[in-house]
Every structure is written in C-alpha cells, then in structure tokens.
Amino acid sequence: MKRVSLRVRAWLLAVSLCSTPVLAATLQNAGWTITSTLKSAVAVHGSRKVVLYGNYESSCGDARKVVDEGGAALALVGHYASTFSALTDGCGAHPYLKRDYQTVDLNSGQPVSLRDLFSDQQLFTALLADPFVRGALKGHAAPSTLTELQDTFEQFSPNCTAIDDRAFARFAFYALRPEQVGVRMNMLEQATSCSPGFVQLGLWLPVPTALRAALQDANTHHRLGIFLAAKSGIDFLRH
Numbered sequence: 001m002k003r004v005s006l007r008v009r010a011w012l013l014a015v016s017l018c019s020t021p022v023l024a025a026t027l028q029n030a031g032w033t034i035t036s037t038l039k040s041a042v043a044v045h046g047s048r049k050v051v052l053y054g055n056y057e058s059s060c061g062d063a064r065k066v067v068d069e070g071g072a073a074l075a076l077v078g079h080y081a082s083t084f085s086a087l088t089d090g091c092g093a094h095p096y097l098k099r100d101y102q103t104v105d106l107n108s109g110q111p112v113s114l115r116d117l118f119s120d121q122q123l124f125t126a127l128l129a130d131p132f133v134r135g136a137l138k139g140h141a142a143p144s145t146l147t148e149l150q151d152t153f154e155q156f157s158p159n160c161t162a163i164d165d166r167a168f169a170r171f172a173f174y175a176l177r178p179e180q181v182g183v184r185m186n187m188l189e190q191a192t193s194c195s196p197g198f199v200q201l202g203l204w205l206p207v208p209t210a211l212r213a214a215l216q217d218a219n220t221h222h223r224l225g226i227f228l229a230a231k232s233g234i235d236f237l238r239h
Contacts, residue, residue, distance in 0.1 A: 027076040027223045032106055034081055036073035043081050043106050050109050052102075053085040075173040076223040078214030079106045082172035099198045101172040101186050114168040114185065118205050120146040126203040127163070132187075133201065136161075161187040161199055174225030176215050180204045182225070 027034040034043045040054025053071045071085030080103050087098040103112045114123055124146040127133050133149075140156060143149040153163045167188045175182035187199040207215060218224040 025073050025226060027073055027081075027226075029076055029078070029217065029221070029223065031079060032076060032081070034073050034076055036071075036083075038070040038072070041071065041073045041083055043104075045106065048106075050081075050104065050106050052081055052083045052104060073226070074101075075103075075218060075225055077173050077211065077218045080104070080112060080173070080211075080214075081106055082174075084172065099186065100170050101184055101200070102169070103171055103173065111169050113165070114171050114183065114205075115165070117208055117211070122205055123168070123203075124149060126205050127201070130201045130203060132199065159199065164188065172225075173215070173218070176207075176219040176224060177204070179207055181207050181211070181215055 024037045025034075026036075032043050032045045034041060034052070036042075036052070041052040042054075043050040043052060052073065071083055073081065073083050075082035082101065082103045084099070084101055087100075104110065105112050118126075124143075127146075127149060136156075136159070137143070137149075137152065140152055143152055150163050153161065167185060170188070171183045171185040173181060174184050181204070183203050183205060185201045185203055187201065215224070
C-alpha cells in the first residue's frame with residue numbers, strides 16, 4: 001500500500017502543477033526539440049539526444065527500489081531546458097517521494113545552477129522578497145549576505161528546509177517581465193526523515209543580458225512556464 005500511495009501522490013502532484021491534466025508537450029526552437037509525456041522527456045538536436053527524465057529504476061536489495069515517477073517539461077529557453085520530475089526512493093529507512101525542478105544545459109547535458117546565471121547579491125535580494133523566506137526569518141537576526149541567509153536556515157531549519165548550494169540547481173524558468181525573469185526553486189529537506197513536503201519559492205531576478213533574446217523568444221512562442229500555475233511564492237504539498 002505504501003508503494004501505491006507514493007505513486008498516486010506523484011501523479012496528483014504532477015496534475016496539481018498543471019493547467020491541464022494532459023502533460024504531453026512538444027517544445028521547439030531553432031536548435032532543440034523537446035518531446036515530453038508524464039513518463040519521459042527527451043531533447044533532440046540533429047544526432048544529439050538528452051534524456052531529461054523517465055525510465056529510471058534502481059534496485060537496492062529485497063523488493064526496495066528507486067523509481068522515476070515521471071514529470072513534465074516546463075520551459076525551453078535557448079539551450080536550457082526546465083523540467084519537473086518525481087522520484088520514489090524506497091531504499092532508506094523511511095521511503096519518501098523526492099520532487100524537483102531542474103534546468104539542464106542541453107549543449108553539455110549537465111544541470112545548471114542559479115549561481116551560474118546570477119550573482120550572489122541578486123539571489124540574496126530575490127530570496128528576501130519571497131514570503132516564505134521572510135516568514136522564516138522572523139525572530140532571527142537579519143542576514144546581510146547570501147551566506148548568512150544560508151547559515152540561518154542551516155542553524156534553525158525552518159519547516160525542515162535548507163538553502164544550500166544544491167537548492168540552486170533545483171529551479172525552472174517560468175515567467176518573464178520587461179526586466180525580470182521568474183524562476184521556481186524548490187527547497188531541500190534538512191534530512192529525509194523530517195519530510196517537509198514540496199516547498200517551492202517564486203523568485204524574480206534581473207534578466208541576464210546573455211539570456212535576454214532567448215527568454216523573449218521563449219515567452220513569445222509559449223515555451224516558458226507551461227503547465228505551471230500563474231501564482232508565485234510558496235506552495236506546500238505534503239505527503
């Protein structure tokens with residue numbers, strides 16, 4: 001029953017992130033084509049192929065497994081692809097559902113961090129503007145740098161969440177304003193045993209000069225933030 005429950009919750013989460021329960025999509029620009037369904041997503045450019053999620057399963061002994069539960073393609077910005085995916089990890093003492101945003105550089109096939117695209121000061125300013133972060137800092141000394149903000153979360157662990165360097169690689173592009181790009185970033189748990197649920201932040205950041213044309217093209221041709229609700233800020237989806 002636990003296994004079935006986790007699968008059902010993964011599917012419900014995917015549907016809850018979407019404007020439609022049909023998660024199939026094709027995103028295409030001058031360089032790349034992404035074909036995605038709930039079960040898998042693949043990006044293709046000529047003879048090059050990058051698997052974004054799907055068809056992953058690993059056994060850890062007995063009947064326990066780590067299984068990819070699928071996801072959704074969310075954005076194609078130049079050679080950057082943003083996705084959401086869910087993974088059931090049954091190998092630990094406490095089986096849990098791991099849910100992540102991710103943006104991949106399709107040219108290299110490697111995940112991208114927000115710190116690759118934005119300065120620490122830009123990230124710090126955007127994080128302080130998020131309602132969840134502001135609420136978590138109440139009663140604590142106000143941080144003045146990104147490092148101090150990370151240290152505060154590490155020390156006090158509000159809602160069992162963390163903003164370590166791994167969190168900056170859990171993001172997806174989702175919206176565009178004249179001088180700002182919106183990203184969704186999911187917080188990480190301090191430990192799998194504390195299970196904070198799926199906690200996502202909505203951050204508005206300055207448009208990077210190198211990405212301005214690609215972001216405008218993606219926004220114009222509806223390749224930005226598909227399947228994501230229009231709201232920003234925090235969303236708790238507990239399991």
